[in-house]
Structure formats: C-alpha cells, structure tokens
Amino acid sequence: MSPSSQMQPGPEPAVKKSLLVVEHLTMRFGGLIAINDISFVAADREITAIIGPNGAGKTTVFNCLTGFYEPTIGRLTLNHPQRGRFMLERMEGHLIPAQAGVARTFQNIRLFGAMSVLENLIVAQHNTLMRASGFSFAGLIGLPRYSRAEARAVERARYWLDRVNLTARADDPAASLPYGDQRRLEIARAMCIEPALLCLDEPAAGLNPRESADLNRLLLDIRNEHGIGLLLIEHDMTVVMGISDHIVVLDYGRLIADGTPEEIRSNPAVVRAYLGEEEDEDLPEEVAHDIDVKREDD
Numbered sequence: 001m002s003p004s005s006q007m008q009p010g011p012e013p014a015v016k017k018s019l020l021v022v023e024h025l026t027m028r029f030g031g032l033i034a035i036n037d038i039s040f041v042a043a044d045r046e047i048t049a050i051i052g053p054n055g056a057g058k059t060t061v062f063n064c065l066t067g068f069y070e071p072t073i074g075r076l077t078l079n080h081p082q083r084g085r086f087m088l089e090r091m092e093g094h095l096i097p098a099q100a101g102v103a104r105t106f107q108n109i110r111l112f113g114a115m116s117v118l119e120n121l122i123v124a125q126h127n128t129l130m131r132a133s134g135f136s137f138a139g140l141i142g143l144p145r146y147s148r149a150e151a152r153a154v155e156r157a158r159y160w161l162d163r164v165n166l167t168a169r170a171d172d173p174a175a176s177l178p179y180g181d182q183r184r185l186e187i188a189r190a191m192c193i194e195p196a197l198l199c200l201d202e203p204a205a206g207l208n209p210r211e212s213a214d215l216n217r218l219l220l221d222i223r224n225e226h227g228i229g230l231l232l233i234e235h236d237m238t239v240v241m242g243i244s245d246h247i248v249v250l251d252y253g254r255l256i257a258d259g260t261p262e263e264i265r266s267n268p269a270v271v272r273a274y275l276g277e278e279e280d281e282d283l284p285e286e287v288a289h290d291i292d293v294k295r296e297d298d
C-alpha cells in the first residue's frame with residue numbers, strides 16, 4: 001500500500017517520517033571534492049532516487065552511508081522506525097547493516113560466485129546467526145536459540161529466493177546465473193538482513209526491458225509490502241520516473257535539484273546537467289524535448 005492510500009480522514013495530518021537525513025555531506029579525496037556540501041532527506045516508505053551524470057558523486061554517497069568511506073564533513077542520521085536514531089558517520093562500517101538496518105547492492109555486482117545461490121543468502125545473515133550463538137562454539141553446535149535463528153535464516157532466504165524467482169536455482173553457484181538474475185540475487189541478499197533502508201546502486205544496469213519492468217514491480221512491492229525506504233541510484237529514466245516518490249539530482253558533487261519526478265522533469269538545472277552527456281535517449285521524453293527546444297533556441 002502506498003503512503004497516500006494508507007491515509008485515513010482524521011484530525012492528524014499525514015506527516016512524512018524522515019528515515020535518512022543527510023546534512024552537509026562532503027567527501028574529499030586529496031584535492032578532489034567528490035561530494036560538496038549536500039543535504040537531503042529520504043522519507044520512510046518512499047523510493048528516493050539519486051540521479052546525475054557519470055562521476056557526479058552518487059556511489060560516493062552510498063559509500064559514506066554504508067561506512068566504506070568516512071565523510072570529510074557532514075552528518076548522516078538514520079531514524080530506524082523500531083531501533084531509534086543512528087549517526088552513521090560515527091559507526092563502524094561492518095555494524096551498519098545489522099544495527100542501523102542499512103543494506104546495499106553494488107554498482108559492480110559482488111556475490112560469492114563459488115557459493116550456491118542459497119548460501120549467499122545465508123551468509124548475508126551471518127551477524128544475526130553469530131549473535132544467536134552467543135559468539136561461542138557451544139552456541140554454534142547445539143543451543144536451541146542458535147538452531148531457531150538458523151531455521152529463521154533459512155526460511156528468510158527461501159522467502160526471498162521465491163520473491164526474486166530464483167528458487168529453481170537455489171543450489172547452483174551464484175556465478176553461473178545470468179546477469180539479470182545476479183542483480184536480483186543481490187537485492188534478495190540485501191533484503192535478508194531485514195533492512196529499514198535499502199540502497200540500490202544502478203540495479204537496472206544491463207537489464208533488458210522485460211527484466212527492467214520486473215525490477216520496477218519488485219522494488220514497488222518491497223516498498224509497499226515491507227514498508228521500508230529505498231535509495232535508488234539509476235541512470236535508466238524509465239525506472240526513475242516510473243517508481244520514484246522523490247528525486248535528488250547531483251552534478252559534479254553538488255546537489256542541483258531535489259523534488260518530485262514532475263518537478264525534476266522540468267527543472268532547467270537538471271536539463272543543463274544532462275546536456276553534457278553524449279547520449280540523451282535515456283532522458284525522460286520531457287527532458288529530451290526541453291533539450292531539443294533549447295538547442296533550437298541556441
């Protein structure tokens with residue numbers, strides 16, 4: 001159910017809950033400023049897209065959120081609906097998924113290729129299983145708490161295998177899957193940790209139009225059925241415009257626009273940012289049209 005369809009008439013106005021608050025995020029690599037003082041909010045139960053030309057700083061935002069990089073400046077606050085507030089920039093990277101509930105997929109797929117599809121999903125739940133074992137050998141070999149956690153981990157893995165239509169491939173090595181299946185397996189793996197925020201780095205890259213349409217449905221289902229927030233980096237504008245509730249646009253490390261898909265489509269700064277691109281066929285028709293009009297004016 002979308003947030004708007006959940007609204008009931010009543011005295012309380014529906015207020016969007018902020019799930020992720022990014023404030024003045026800056027990331028420098030030596031003399032290069034990859035991210036330059038960007039601030040935005042991603043609401044709970046919404047799909048927030050981060051778009052922008054190559055090198056704009058999109059993946060760097062994810063790397064800061066998930067502890068791969070320590071931001072040079074800035075605050076990254078995750079308001080977990082059940083667990084409270086986490087200052088992500090102060091957390092150890094390996095604790096961010098399990099504690100703050102931030103899961104991600106990678107621009108270049110990172111699966112354990114030699115492990116089976118199912119094993120990839122069990123390994124993802126390693127932290128939960130280790131907690132259940134009390135971090136002891138005895139816990140691993142016998143305690144009922146661990147067995148129950150293990151059974152739940154397998155159950156979750158089976159559930160997500162089914163959701164991404166990979167049950168028939170459960171025992172095959174992950175590396176043997178076609179590219180589109182590997183992308184869906186990565187999403188399943190991220191969902192196995194039951195995140196509050198799912199960060200997807202170009203999930204539609206390399207997918208054919210049918211796979212891309214399936215992906216749109218999967219992401220909308222994840223938002224609607226699991227009630228979590230999604231951050232989506234994507235170049236495919238049919239995906240972005242088709243499923244996003246909110247779009248943030250970066251260019252050369254700066255935030256140049258922030259709004260609804262309708263607002264972004266007609267934003268002149270966004271059109272300008274994309275004019276530098278060699279190809280504009282991925283742009284929404286409206287943006288491509290605006291560019292054509294501008295070219296005729298020139």
Ligand SMILES: Nc1ncnc2c1ncn2[C@@H]1O[C@H](COP(=O)(O)OP(=O)(O)OP(=O)(O)O)[C@@H](O)[C@H]1O
Binds near residue numbers: 057058
């Ligand atoms: N570890 C690093 N060391 C040095 N420079 C880096 C590092 N990571 C990213 N950069 C630089 O930061 C800038 C932003 O890179 P980033 O990967 O975030 O862009 P992007 O928007 O994800 O681009 P693309 O659409 O091509 O994936 C680029 O100039 C890149 O070369």
Ligand SMILES: [Mg+2]
Binds near residue numbers: 059
């Ligand atoms: Mg990138």
